[in-house]
Amino acid sequence: MASETNHKFLSKPLTVGIVGAAFSGGQPRGGVEQGPARLVEFGLIDQLKGLGWNVDFDEKFPTYEDFKPQTENKHKILKNVGHVASVTKSVAESVQKVVEKGHLALTLGGDHSLAMGTVGGSAAVHKDVGVIWVDAHADINTPLTTDTGNLHGCPVSFLMGLEGTKEVTELDWLKPCLAANRIVYIGLRDVDAPEKKILKDNKIKAFSMHDVDKHGIGKIVEMALEYLGRDKPIHLSFDVDALDPSVAPATGTPVRGGLTFREGHYICEALYETGNLVAVDIMEVNPMLGEQSYVLQTIQIGCSLARTAMGESLL
């Protein structure tokens, strides 16, 4: 059973709505669209039921092929804009429906461009939602700064409506819904120069691995929660590449010097304990990358992070 906590924004009986987002169009490497199916295949649904949650899940993983436009319009070097836009719009609607019911929205990715949908959905219900973005990357490039054009590196700029995002008309459905002071990063260690400038100019709260080493993960989470407000709804968007590659190897853009197994789970357990979680994303598990043992290890971690964010505790 999940450990006891006072859920401030969820209805009883506790129910989780699962959004399986089998999408990889926000980046170039195939395979990440198979993340959700593999997490479920590994037993995630029963594990969550075992924690006492009602699980609302239709066992389907839309592959979003029919969301692909006939042709993609050019927006600088952005790739697959139309496809990403229609998929994230659909995900946003799904997440919003879950959160409106007072259920926890658990989105299984899929690449991190999907967070335009997940945060878009939760912020549509809770205007004051605070996002804790756990990632090696800031994912805050704009259409003007990205040098790859991969939208999984840009979701935060679209959620905030930064410069250059409004011109991307396909994503008009997404109104700016995230103020610069409603997000906290944890785990950053591979941030582009223009991203560093954006973070600085917008005074965005960001804890790099240097900060984690300086303060310890306990203090970092405490500061993050203090910053967002102790009584505010929280959306946890967890990119598994925040973890060290030795912990979660099967992901598209691994970077050395990441969170340990323990630190990753610490974050999830501590956020669960707040009773403030309204949405959780587990993103960027790519079961096509690397040896089978590494893939299995990464899937296991994906499941255990989700379970921990939903009340599985060490004690």
Add this chain to the structure above:
Amino acid sequence: MASETNHKFLSKPLTVGIVGAAFSGGQPRGGVEQGPARLVEFGLIDQLKGLGWNVDFDEKFPTYEDFKPQTENKHKILKNVGHVASVTKSVAESVQKVVEKGHLALTLGGDHSLAMGTVGGSAAVHKDVGVIWVDAHADINTPLTTDTGNLHGCPVSFLMGLEGTKEVTELDWLKPCLAANRIVYIGLRDVDAPEKKILKDNKIKAFSMHDVDKHGIGKIVEMALEYLGRDKPIHLSFDVDALDPSVAPATGTPVRGGLTFREGHYICEALYETGNLVAVDIMEVNPMLGEQSYVLQTIQIGCSLARTAMGESLL
């Protein structure tokens, strides 16, 4: 030479009495009974002499075959009750004799059911002994709650005389000798639901890995010592499965997310520095599990934990 400290409960010249407890009857996997011989074979005795200790050790490892009863009585699903009872009684007598002389009792296991003997023995001499139980597991199932019947998961409940233990007449020799507030756990991360309830109901001080991550190992040990009292005798019962499986792989019930090499030794060094240690158990080294390199690594760790608890220091 061992680093200097003021030993409050040991006589001069410093002497360690070694109890080699070649026993595996508290759990189902063969091999752990060979732990003590392998630790000694690796050079532990000379290492301790090198630290300046007199070593009292008869070079024998009783295999306890003759302690096996003709037939085992049924007690719920408990396994090998008679055998465990007579072996732990013998170990308790050995440890008690060592501690009475003002020597440090170093018990080499063997499975952790042996702690009924080791703590039974030290508590017979020091009524106010405080136990620091370093383990992935709480080992506090009772005859009523265990779902495996393996007694290495139950020693603490017998030491405390919890519900259902008195009915196990073979263990009558062990009178409740450990109050709920004389034990502190460090390293927990795989605790059964009924065990969680027992810990909570009895207000037992337990630091899970979540707590270690929250506070750091330095603060955890400080809190443990503060809790037990700065001037009280300490019994360290160290199950090597407290360490991460990447650190100590050759053990019967490994669990991910454990103590690092450094944290494990930190605990031992910090407890040595108190000058309060009266007994140390190094348990659950199983040289029959896994590849030879993993076995060797685990034996080395077993030895270095013992040395560190006996004064080998980094500086």
Add this chain to the structure above:
Amino acid sequence: MASETNHKFLSKPLTVGIVGAAFSGGQPRGGVEQGPARLVEFGLIDQLKGLGWNVDFDEKFPTYEDFKPQTENKHKILKNVGHVASVTKSVAESVQKVVEKGHLALTLGGDHSLAMGTVGGSAAVHKDVGVIWVDAHADINTPLTTDTGNLHGCPVSFLMGLEGTKEVTELDWLKPCLAANRIVYIGLRDVDAPEKKILKDNKIKAFSMHDVDKHGIGKIVEMALEYLGRDKPIHLSFDVDALDPSVAPATGTPVRGGLTFREGHYICEALYETGNLVAVDIMEVNPMLGEQSYVLQTIQIGCSLARTAMGESLL
């Protein structure tokens, strides 16, 4: 670009003078003399230019063969005294010239006996330089205490002019230039008994891995800087064996229980941020030890430590 900081002891434009010290005579294992070339071959120069530094480097790695005396005089069991003396004298001159110009001296080793030259050189310019010596070892044996005679275990005693050093006339060029209270160790875990006594008798500030675990690396660096003085020039002498062997395996005297990848880089980033660095040594990378993948990993770390000490930051 390097992150912004207020460089107190460097001239604009920022320039680094690289001293490639291809020398292995302070210890017995061949290969460490190839460290500098491999670090450069891996791209270090361009990486530093990419951070915005002017790089002053003549692309030569003196192998110091012509510095070898015809015969070596006997000084107890010290090995290669004449060779080490003339090489370190040359390195001292090189480092001094760099530091005098207000450039950062980056010395690529080579074995750690070279630090007689590097610290000798920086201390000749900045009398009050504080040394942060990151190492598994204290390298403070004297001619009277060393039991190997390898001078890479002795440089600190010569820098301080400890007992027995003055008799080594070849090293007369090196006047005692480092007071006992101008050095702080971080990472110690393999210190000889006589070295422990020297550290204690001279009240030298030394943080072992036990201390790192106790306080966390953030607090350790803070205490080190506090101790040396916030406005004093700093010389960072980084022996890669301070890192755990799993992080930096290709080095001559690896010791378990070392700094993590993150902690090693934390130190460099935090020291860069002070704006006080005048010299950095990256020592004991030995590309002849171990499998190619381990060698590459160690070279990468050597480069990233240097970059981090020169302003590459996570955020």
